[in-house]
Amino acid sequence: MEQPEFLIMVWQGLGWPLLRLVFFISLGLMIGNLIESLNWTHGVARLASPAVRVAHLSDITGASFSMAFFSAVTANTMLSEAYEQGKITKQELIFSNLFNSLPTYFLHLPTLFFLAVPLLKGVAFIYVGLTLFAAFLRTVCILIAGRVLLPGKKEHCVTCRLEENRVSSLSQALHKAWLRFQKRISRILLVTVPIYTAVFILNRLGMFTLLEQWLAQHVKLLAWLHPESLGVVALQLTAEISAGLAAAGALLDNGSLDIRQVVLALLAGNVVSSPMRAMRHQFPFYAGVFQPKLAAELIAYNQVFRTGSIILVGIFYYFLSA
Numbered sequence: 001m002e003q004p005e006f007l008i009m010v011w012q013g014l015g016w017p018l019l020r021l022v023f024f025i026s027l028g029l030m031i032g033n034l035i036e037s038l039n040w041t042h043g044v045a046r047l048a049s050p051a052v053r054v055a056h057l058s059d060i061t062g063a064s065f066s067m068a069f070f071s072a073v074t075a076n077t078m079l080s081e082a083y084e085q086g087k088i089t090k091q092e093l094i095f096s097n098l099f100n101s102l103p104t105y106f107l108h109l110p111t112l113f114f115l116a117v118p119l120l121k122g123v124a125f126i127y128v129g130l131t132l133f134a135a136f137l138r139t140v141c142i143l144i145a146g147r148v149l150l151p152g153k154k155e156h157c158v159t160c161r162l163e164e165n166r167v168s169s170l171s172q173a174l175h176k177a178w179l180r181f182q183k184r185i186s187r188i189l190l191v192t193v194p195i196y197t198a199v200f201i202l203n204r205l206g207m208f209t210l211l212e213q214w215l216a217q218h219v220k221l222l223a224w225l226h227p228e229s230l231g232v233v234a235l236q237l238t239a240e241i242s243a244g245l246a247a248a249g250a251l252l253d254n255g256s257l258d259i260r261q262v263v264l265a266l267l268a269g270n271v272v273s274s275p276m277r278a279m280r281h282q283f284p285f286y287a288g289v290f291q292p293k294l295a296a297e298l299i300a301y302n303q304v305f306r307t308g309s310i311i312l313v314g315i316f317y318y319f320l321s322a
Contacts, residue, residue: 004189007158010097010279013197013200013204014156014197014200017196017200018193018196018197018200020194021196021284021285022189022192022193025073025185025188025189025192025285025288026181028071028072028073028074029071029073029074029077029181029184029185029188030178030181031070031071031178033074033176033177033178033180033181033184034173034174034177043141046120048065048066049062050064051139051143052065052201054143054146054147055099055142055143055145055146055147055150056146056147056150056152057095057099057146057150058082058087058088058092058096060078060079060082060087060088060096061079061088061095061096061099063078064076064078064079064082064096064100065096065099065100065103066103068100068103068104068107069103069106069107070107072100073188073285073289075100075103075104076097076100076286076289077188077289079093079096079097079100080289080290091149091150092150093298094297094298094301095142095146095149095150095290097298097301097302098142098301098302098305099139099142099146100134100139100322101135101138101139101305102135102136102139102301102307103140105131105132105135109128109132109154110136112128113128115242115245116128116245119245119246119248119249120245120248120249120252120262121249123248123252123259123262123263124257126162127262127263127266127267130313130314131267131270131310131313132265133313134306134309134310135309135313137309137312137313138305138306138309141305141309145224158201163262183184188285188288189288190278190288191289192236192284192285192288196284201205206232208254222245227253229257229261229262229264229265230253230265232244232247232248232251232262232265232266232269233265233269233272234269236266236269236270236272237274241270241273244265244266244269245266248262248265252284260321262316263317263321264317264318267310267313267314267317268314270310271307271310271311271314274306274307275303278299278302278303282299282302283295283299286298286299
């Protein structure tokens with residue numbers, strides 16, 4: 001490969017995506033720090049407080065939950081710092097991270113919705129509604145599991161945790177947010193950039209392609225799907241969600257698949273493609289916030305929990321729409 005072509009390939013495959021990732025991580029962290037400093041999460045925190053009490057979670061978890069509606073980076077950083085300082089146990093860290101799956105889903109909901117509606121039209125409401133229901137189901141499960149497995153807390157004042165570092169002016173808030181940003185972003189980038197680069201190299205060496213091919217060969221587990229649906233699943237596995245949505249919309253428009261078959265195909269593709277998306281996109285970010293080993297563990301719990309909820313919702317829809 002000639003040098004100009006090689007440089008273009010590296011820029012398109014690594015340089016620009018990494019620059020974009022760093023920009024959005026930095027933007028989300030800075031906005032989250034500013035929101036945290038200005039105490040704008042009070043309303044959500046008050047709503048979260050009863051759920052935190054029910055699940056025997058700490059006030060820090062409630063504050064992180066309210067922050068996750070605005071910035072997943074800041075929310076996870078709050079949990080990481082609390083765990084490192086010994087304010088929460090590893091068990092509560094896992095529960096808290098899973099508890100944040102609902103607000104994290106809402107962060108991505110507008111993108112998913114406005115991508116799905118033009119391609120799937122009315123079917124988008126069914127698919128997005130089912131994934132939203134799965135997110136609520138995960139939250140309910142965490143509330144029950146936390147109630148049973150975690151010890152009760154003596155004090156509950158989620159908004160107090162947000163009040164501790166309250167500032168009196170916008171200039172103070174900006175200064176405080178900038179100081180926190182500098183402290184947090186350096187650690188995140190120190191780990192995220194090398195791991196993202198390693199993922200890019202492994203992808204260029206064909207490791208992810210081999211894994212995708214291996215998974216595609218085991219799509220026999222999805223033999224219950226309509227044959228035309230397997231193309232939608234394969235595209236979600238080997239490409240991005242937008243490719244699967246586009247294929248589903250085309251098959252729906254030409255009558256190859258009906259509404260039920262499209263929804264089931266998208267849910268199945270969602271489940272099958274989750275591990276690949278986690279390795280490519282989620283791990284570099286998580287490893288920058290948590291220790292790499294802990295990051296991998298949290299992602300594993302997240303993926304099992306998430307795919308389990310999607311499978312349950314899919315089974316529910318399968319029999320409901322039969």
